Amino acid sequence: MGKRVGGGGEDKEGVVMAGDFFWSYTDEPHASRRRQILSKYPQIKELFGPDHSAFFKISLVVLLQLGTGILLKDASWLKILLTAYFFGSFLNHNLFLAIHELSHNLAFSTPVFNRWLGILANLPIGVPMSVTFQKYHLEHHRFQGVDGMDMDVPSHTEARLVTNILTKTIWVFLQLFFYALRPLFLKPKPPGVWEFINFSIQIALDVAMVYFWGWKSLAYLILSTFVGGGMHPMAGHFISEHYVFNPEQETYSYYGPLNLVTWHVGYHNEHHDFPRIPGNKLHKVKEIAPEYYDDLACYKSWSQVIYMYVMDRTIGPFSRMKRKPSKTE
Numbered sequence: 659m660g661k662r663v664g665g666g667g668e669d670k671e672g673v674v675m676a677g678d679f680f681w682s683y684t685d686e687p688h689a690s691r692r693r694q695i696l697s698k699y700p701q702i703k704e705l706f707g708p709d710h711s712a713f714f715k716i717s718l719v720v721l722l723q724l725g726t727g728i729l730l731k732d733a734s735w736l737k738i739l740l741t742a743y744f745f746g747s748f749l750n751h752n753l754f755l756a757i758h759e760l761s762h763n764l765a766f767s768t769p770v771f772n773r774w775l776g777i778l779a780n781l782p783i784g785v786p787m788s789v790t791f792q793k794y795h796l797e798h799h800r801f802q803g804v805d806g807m808d809m810d811v812p813s814h815t816e817a818r819l820v821t822n823i824l825t826k827t828i829w830v831f832l833q834l835f836f837y838a839l840r841p842l843f844l845k846p847k848p849p850g851v852w853e854f855i856n857f858s859i860q861i862a863l864d865v866a867m868v869y870f871w872g873w874k875s876l877a878y879l880i881l882s883t884f885v886g887g888g889m890h891p892m893a894g895h896f897i898s899e900h901y902v903f904n905p906e907q908e909t910y911s912y913y914g915p916l917n918l919v920t921w922h923v924g925y926h927n928e929h930h931d932f933p934r935i936p937g938n939k940l941h942k943v944k945e946i947a948p949e950y951y952d953d954l955a956c957y958k959s960w961s962q963v964i965y966m967y968v969m970d971r972t973i974g975p976f977s978r979m980k981r982k983p984s985k986t987e
Contacts, residue, residue, distance in 0.1 A: 675821060675972055679811070679980040680902050686802040686981070687908070688930040695931065695947045702932065702946055709936035712765035716756050716779045723749040723782035724867075727878045731871040738878050739885075746878060747886030748919060751893070753779045754883075755921045761792035764936040777856050784879040786860035787838065789852045794841045799933055803900075803908065803979045809841035810900065812975035816840075820975050826968045827889075829975070833896055834887030892916060894960025897967050899926045901977045904955045908979035912957040927954060 696702060723746060730738050760776040763769050776788035794809045801807035812820075816836060820829045829836065841847075849857075867876045887893050898912050912924030922937035923929065925944065928951070932943055944951045957963055967973055 675974045676976045679817075679976050679978050680905060680908075682803065682908070682979050682981045684981075686930075688802070688927075691950060692931045695943075695950055699946050702935075702943060705932070705939045705942055706934045707936070708763070708765050708767055709759070709938055710765075711938075712756070712759065712936070713775060716753065716765075716775060719749050719752055719756070720778060720782055723753070723879070723882070727782070727867065727875040728871050730878050731875045733874065735874075738874060739881060742878055742881035743885045743890070746882030747890055748892065750783055750879070750882040751886040751890070752919055752921070753783060754887070755923050757788045757791055758795065758923065759921045759937055760788070761795045762933050764934075773852060777859055780856065780860055781863050782879050783883050784860075784864060784876065785838075785883065786853075786857045789856040790841075790847075790849075793847055794845075799930065801983075802930070803981050804983050805980050806845070807983060808980075809845055810837075811978045811980060812836070813840055813844055817975035822971070823968055826974060830893075830897075830964060830968060831888040833893065834884065837887070837896065889964065891961045891964075892920060894963040895920065895923055895926075898924075898957050898960055898963040900979070901967065901973070902979055903966065903973065903977070907955055910955060910957060911951070912960060912963075914958050914960070916960060924957075924960075927951060 726746060730741060756779045757776050760772045763772045765775050766772050780786060780788040798808050798810045820826055864876055898910055900909055902908060909927050909930055911927045914924060917924040922940050925940035928940040928943040
């Protein structure tokens, strides 16, 4: 099952948090590993293609979350907050990762249908983001770790400010804001027609929720997004995927039960190796080619990853692999 990372936040005696990123002078590892695996196991190409059940799974979660928001229209704020953390957060994070899946066109063979489904999945999240996310996420795959290109990597400002247990705790609570706003400040892209469509439909839904059922219904949706992206077990994947706990490795997989409700995003090495394979089939990549994954460090718990990140004083936003852009980028 791979080498498990970490025992839980212990400091490395005499070592302090890095003052710069880990710099790599080689290409990202996934393209070369993809070629090697396909050369040895060409049958993996049979896993490429859409997940035909995605539309039904997404529609069910959207209806369930919107319905919950309507039911809570007269609830106390404490009940709304507790429901958002222990229930709605799982649904909205599931939809966020559905949007991740759709950014790779893994629900339909026709890209525009994936985009419309992404806008549908966006509705309970409360904030328009599905179209913009795709733009930046595909660059994360194409330019993994490339300075100025990969907006998944924290900014120098974040890294200089987040330097101890307290600031790392605050950063984890607010990491969804950093994740969403970082590209808008560091590499803004002009909005297009699809952003306008995404924005218009989302705002129409938000206004309708307030008009027909009141502010509490909309607040439940927004709270579900916020708490589900912060100090929450599912949000551990933001850290686990590429934060360097082992200097020899820049992408990490998680093989635990939360894959069942997160579109199997935990299979992250497998996903970067084969982004055209839907999440529900990524486990088959590891089964077919175990020798390429069994010796890689991996995780069993996203909650433990968050704990390790906060408590280990040698780990912080600088714990990411970066590489200089090539002249063709």
